[in-house]
Amino acid sequence: TQEFKQVSISEFFEKNRHILGFDSLQRALFIMVKEAVDNSLDACEEHGIIPDLEVIITKISNDIYEMTVRDNGPGIDRIQVPKAFGQLLYGSRFHVMRQTRGQQGLGITAAILYGQITTGEYSHITTKRESDDVAYHFELGIDVKNNVAHIKTEEPVIWTKKNGTEVRIRAKGKYITGRQSVFEYLKEVAVVNPNARISFTDPEGTKKVFERSIDEPSKQSKAIKPHPYGLEVGELLSLASDTTSSTMTDLFVDNFSRVSSNTAHEILEKASVEPKKKPTELTRSEAESIIDSIGNIRLMPPSAECLSPISEQFIRLGMLSVYGDERPGFYGKPLSGSVKIHKGNPFSVEIGMVYGGDLPADQPARVIRYANKVPLLFQPGSCAITQAVSELDWRQYGMEQKQGKGVPYGPAIILVHVYGPKIPYVSESKEAIAPIGEIVEEIKSVLKSEMRQLRRFNNRIERNKKMGEK
Amino acid sequence: TQEFKQVSISEFFEKNRHILGFDSLQRALFIMVKEAVDNSLDACEEHGIIPDLEVIITKISNDIYEMTVRDNGPGIDRIQVPKAFGQLLYGSRFHVMRQTRGQQGLGITAAILYGQITTGEYSHITTKRESDDVAYHFELGIDVKNNVAHIKTEEPVIWTKKNGTEVRIRAKGKYITGRQSVFEYLKEVAVVNPNARISFTDPEGTKKVFERSIDEPSKQSKAIKPHPYGLEVGELLSLASDTTSSTMTDLFVDNFSRVSSNTAHEILEKASVEPKKKPTELTRSEAESIIDSIGNIRLMPPSAECLSPISEQFIRLGMLSVYGDERPGFYGKPLSGSVKIHKGNPFSVEIGMVYGGDLPADQPARVIRYANKVPLLFQPGSCAITQAVSELDWRQYGMEQKQGKGVPYGPAIILVHVYGPKIPYVSESKEAIAPIGEIVEEIKSVLKSEMRQLRRFNNRIERNKKMGEK
Ligand SMILES: Nc1ncnc2c1ncn2[C@@H]1O[C@H](COP(=O)(O)OP(=O)(O)OP(=O)(O)O)[C@@H](O)[C@H]1O
Ligand SMILES: Nc1ncnc2c1ncn2[C@@H]1O[C@H](COP(=O)(O)OP(=O)(O)OP(=O)(O)O)[C@@H](O)[C@H]1O
Ligand SMILES: [Mg+2]
Numbered sequence: 004t005q006e007f008k009q010v011s012i013s014e015f016f017e018k019n020r021h022i023l024g025f026d027s028l029q030r031a032l033f034i035m036v037k038e039a040v041d042n043s044l045d046a047c048e049e050h051g052i053i054p055d056l057e058v059i060i061t062k063i064s065n066d067i068y069e070m071t072v073r074d075n076g077p078g079i080d081r082i083q084v085p086k087a088f089g090q091l092l093y094g095s096r097f098h099v100m101r102q103t104r105g106q107q108g109l110g111i112t113a114a115i116l117y118g119q120i121t122t123g124e125y126s127h128i129t130t131k132r133e134s135d136d137v138a139y140h141f142e143l144g145i146d147v148k149n150n151v152a153h154i155k156t157e158e159p160v161i162w163t164k165k166n167g168t169e170v171r172i173r174a175k176g177k178y179i180t181g182r183q184s185v186f187e188y189l190k191e192v193a194v195v196n197p198n199a200r201i202s203f204t205d206p207e208g209t210k211k212v213f214e215r216s217i218d219e220p221s222k223q224s225k226a227i228k229p230h231p232y233g234l235e236v237g238e239l240l241s242l243a244s245d246t247t248s249s250t251m252t253d254l255f256v257d258n259f260s261r262v263s264s265n266t267a268h269e270i271l272e273k274a275s276v277e278p279k280k281k282p283t284e285l286t287r288s289e290a291e292s293i294i295d296s297i298g299n300i301r302l303m304p305p306s307a308e309c310l311s312p313i314s315e316q317f318i319r320l321g322m323l324s325v326y327g328d329e330r331p332g333f334y335g336k337p338l339s340g341s342v343k344i345h346k347g348n349p350f351s352v353e354i355g356m357v358y359g360g361d362l363p364a365d366q367p368a369r370v371i372r373y374a375n376k377v378p379l380l381f382q383p384g385s386c387a388i389t390q391a392v393s394e395l396d397w398r399q400y401g402m403e404q405k406q407g408k409g410v411p412y413g414p415a416i417i418l419v420h421v422y423g424p425k426i427p428y429v430s431e432s433k434e435a436i437a438p439i440g441e442i443v444e445e446i447k448s449v450l451k452s453e454m455r456q457l458r459r460f461n462n463r464i465e466r467n468k469k470m471g472e473k
Numbered sequence: 474t475q476e477f478k479q480v481s482i483s484e485f486f487e488k489n490r491h492i493l494g495f496d497s498l499q500r501a502l503f504i505m506v507k508e509a510v511d512n513s514l515d516a517c518e519e520h521g522i523i524p525d526l527e528v529i530i531t532k533i534s535n536d537i538y539e540m541t542v543r544d545n546g547p548g549i550d551r552i553q554v555p556k557a558f559g560q561l562l563y564g565s566r567f568h569v570m571r572q573t574r575g576q577q578g579l580g581i582t583a584a585i586l587y588g589q590i591t592t593g594e595y596s597h598i599t600t601k602r603e604s605d606d607v608a609y610h611f612e613l614g615i616d617v618k619n620n621v622a623h624i625k626t627e628e629p630v631i632w633t634k635k636n637g638t639e640v641r642i643r644a645k646g647k648y649i650t651g652r653q654s655v656f657e658y659l660k661e662v663a664v665v666n667p668n669a670r671i672s673f674t675d676p677e678g679t680k681k682v683f684e685r686s687i688d689e690p691s692k693q694s695k696a697i698k699p700h701p702y703g704l705e706v707g708e709l710l711s712l713a714s715d716t717t718s719s720t721m722t723d724l725f726v727d728n729f730s731r732v733s734s735n736t737a738h739e740i741l742e743k744a745s746v747e748p749k750k751k752p753t754e755l756t757r758s759e760a761e762s763i764i765d766s767i768g769n770i771r772l773m774p775p776s777a778e779c780l781s782p783i784s785e786q787f788i789r790l791g792m793l794s795v796y797g798d799e800r801p802g803f804y805g806k807p808l809s810g811s812v813k814i815h816k817g818n819p820f821s822v823e824i825g826m827v828y829g830g831d832l833p834a835d836q837p838a839r840v841i842r843y844a845n846k847v848p849l850l851f852q853p854g855s856c857a858i859t860q861a862v863s864e865l866d867w868r869q870y871g872m873e874q875k876q877g878k879g880v881p882y883g884p885a886i887i888l889v890h891v892y893g894p895k896i897p898y899v900s901e902s903k904e905a906i907a908p909i910g911e912i913v914e915e916i917k918s919v920l921k922s923e924m925r926q927l928r929r930f931n932n933r934i935e936r937n938k939k940m941g942e943k
């Protein structure tokens with residue numbers, strides 16, 4: 004007969020570590036570095052610290068590597084370390100509507116789990132806040148059955164740094180160079196985080212430093228409340244049963260952005276729901292008519308203060324780091340769309356493009372993908388960005404494209420950045436943006452504006468050629 | 474300052490329902506049907522019952538649909554219903570090494586969660602075992618904060634059926650026909666489950682019945698223990714600390730397939746580990762040398778009794794249902810590879826191919842993908858099957874393929890089925906097989922044997938042409 008069982012989240016990911024991105028030895032090493040570096044940059048940005056990161060990869064034996072990532076971030080309260088690093092789905096970013104690289108509460112714990120499975124070793128975390136006299140060093144692993152940390156050592160250590168965190172993990176991996184490598188990731192990160200100094204030491208001991216080009220802390224995105232557009236009936240009902248607000252008007256004013264008490268009144272009156280109604284007494288059909296009336300009311304889009312774009316200047320630098328000495332013929336002005344909304348979450352798209360000149364014409368166009376300032380180097384085939392590029396017709400720009408579909412062949416580099424407090428990814432490895440209608444359409448719309456610049460440029464060239472021929 | 478929080482798995486998927494496949498209205502309706510039908514087929518197969526399924530989709534309002542799936546399966550113990558349907562990561566298949574469609578413990582609960590979020594309604598489950606006098610009807614939802622069921626109704630009802638289960642869910646959706654539709658899924662399911670009778674009623678009330686063509690229950694795959702190939706150091710250490718076996722020899726004999734006590738002795742002696750050693754005393758470096766010695770010992774591959782192929786006859790039928798009246802010129806004999814192993818899990822690949830004749834030559838070749846007898850209709854771009862097809866050079870067969878890479882254009886239909894107790898999927902929506910090296914290579918190797926048949930066929934045609942010309 005069948006035996007029913009509850010599976011803990013860490014047991015699920017122990018058996019499904021490929022979903023987190025650990026599906027090959029080279030990708031595993033890449034993911035570990037990415038999770039640690041993303042965390043360091045997020046922590047520095049949240050505390051207004053100019054990032055100073057050190058990434059070191061040493062080879063331990065044939066296919067075992069040790070990764071060390073050290074930052075000058077704020078450090079972590081020692082009480083929180085076991086859970087933040089040894090427990091899946093525990094973190095400080097899931098519930099906050101602000102653009103950060105991390106958003107799930109899984110990243111670094113997944114890397115520690117992978118290290119533990121493949122080597123049997125625990126990981127080392129050392130952290131110190133400015134307010135701490137000493138740093139605290141942990142050697143910890145994960146009790147997979149119960150999804151809790153397993154602490155082997157917890158001890159104070161003397162640290163010369165004022166504050167910061169160091170993460171050291173051993174795991175099976177393979178160090179590679181080229182397109183989907185640790186080096187490529189750090190290079191693409193350095194470009195769009197110009198205030199970060201990142202020093203990288205590879206397994207041969209060679210050190211490369213990505214120097215900072217700006218001396219200011221990053222502009223920190225501010226947390227906002229969800230926007231009512233995209234709210235579902237069930238979500239409103241569960242909010243009404245959990246909320247501490249005493250009236251339906253308060254429920255809207257307390258929990259949503261862009262809703263004043265006047266706007267709340269308007270929404271509720273249109274839905275024939277008493278503004279002073281107690282939220283716990285809301286019925287399903289009342290919730291349905293409220294959702295309908297939200298759809299018919301003009302609301303301001305969410306504030307852009309929760310967003311943090313790459314900006315024009317650094318998009319240009321991003322593309323320059325790709326084409327290097329091959330001078331393009333056309334440099335598009337990087338463009339950015341307005342703030343859009345998907346399921347209550349604001350998002351925006353910014354795009355840059357270069358074309359022609361020395362760029363190779365017989366290769367597929369190079370599409371550089373970013374989400375929340377993190378380069379996406381894997382799973383291009385299932386990403387909203389690749390889909391948007393493929394759905395446009397590039398043949399009128401001298402590019403080759405079979406039946407007007409698919410990534411075009413031709414001398415172009417296209418950089419696309421999608422950013423917002425809650426990017427929908429295809430899976431927990433966060434390498435591809437889910438191909439959701441509104442997102443794909445917005446990417447296409449900003450791309451078309453960029454392509455219009457290219458058409459004007461090409462037309463000018465044609466005109467000049469004709470003038471020349473006369 | 475930052476607030477750390479633990480997120481429950483249901484809260485995580487409430488905010489990330491696109492990862493489960495609910496990223497558009499039409500895909501949502503598709504996924505709901507798929508999860509329910511997969512469960513019904515699995516339950517019938519496990520109890521040797523010839524499946525008789527009813528799928529009904531009714532339109533409730535503008536974009537609200539109700540899905541009902543009724544089966545003649547074994548029914549479920551009423552005590553288990555709240556957890557099986559109202560709690561994520563609870564099920565009877567995660568811990569068992571046997572080929573089934575379900576393997577995560579998420580499927581149907583995810584569909585119920587989606588229905589609850591988008592309509593605020595609970596779902597209805599009615600079930601009866603042969604040993605029950607009456608059926609039990611539940612109206613339940615999910616308490617998202619705590620990942621437990623929320624039961625609104627639990628009552629006995631009189632049912633004329635001897636045994637079975639009915640699942641009824643209301644949700645936001647969009648009913649479509651064509652390539653990625655519910656109808657297409659049921660058609661492709663019916664072909665490879667020939668003993669299943671599936672009646673489908675669409676929102677217009679039109680009924681279509683896929684009649685069964687075989688009157689026997691499916692051969693049930695048998696549960697096996699994991700195979701030692703692919704075992705990692707950390708996994709061996711955590712097994713050694715949890716196991717009830719009293720010696721290392723017993724640990725291997727009790728927990729792995731293809732390991733007799735002689736083989737266990739051989740593995741342990743090669744690793745200079747005392748066969749009678751207590752598992753709880755195993756050190757990390759001993760575990761490392763045991764893993765090394767497993768790699769150097771010849772072990773039989775896992776038994777194929779845990780596998781359940783589609784078989785040659787039904788692969789042919791699968792392709793016939795695609796090409797219909799367009800007669801191909803070449804019918805390849807469906808081929809199947811031997812049992813391979815990935816991370817201790819056995820898997821196999823079977824492939825069929827038709828080519829030429831009336832098939833359209835200016836379209837991309839049609840690749841029909843299956844995993845554990847379930848058709849994969851989404852995310853082709855990130856699937857191991859698509860990658861394997863794209864990496865082979867098809868130009869020598871009269872197909873067009875840019876620089877010998879990508880899905881070829883030409884008059885071919887290729888059906889690929891990957892099957893085994895634990896298929897690694899890219900994400901929890903189970904629509905794409907993770908592009909893991911061993912799996913991609915095995916698909917390519919079986920494909921090449923199939924292509925060799927095609928080459929022989931083409932050569933024969935050439936020869937005959939030349940003979941004719943003389
Ligand atoms: N270097 C660091 N400095 C400060 N805090 C950190 C650092 N690394 C991790 N943390 C804290 O630990 C928490 C857990 O990290 P983890 O990577 O698991 O999740 P996350 O970053 O919130 O989300 P994601 O899963 O998307 O990466 C973070 O939310 C953060 O509060
Ligand atoms: N129609 C059914 N008849 C009998 N048992 C069922 C039926 N539907 C679901 N179950 C039981 O409920 C459990 C949970 O189903 P669920 O779909 O959530 O998970 P699963 O099928 O085990 O895995 P997956 O997430 O991969 O679908 C199953 O494991 C099975 O035991
Ligand atoms: Mg993180």
Ligand SMILES: [Mg+2]
Pocket residue numbers: 508511512574575576579580581
């Ligand atoms: Mg299931």
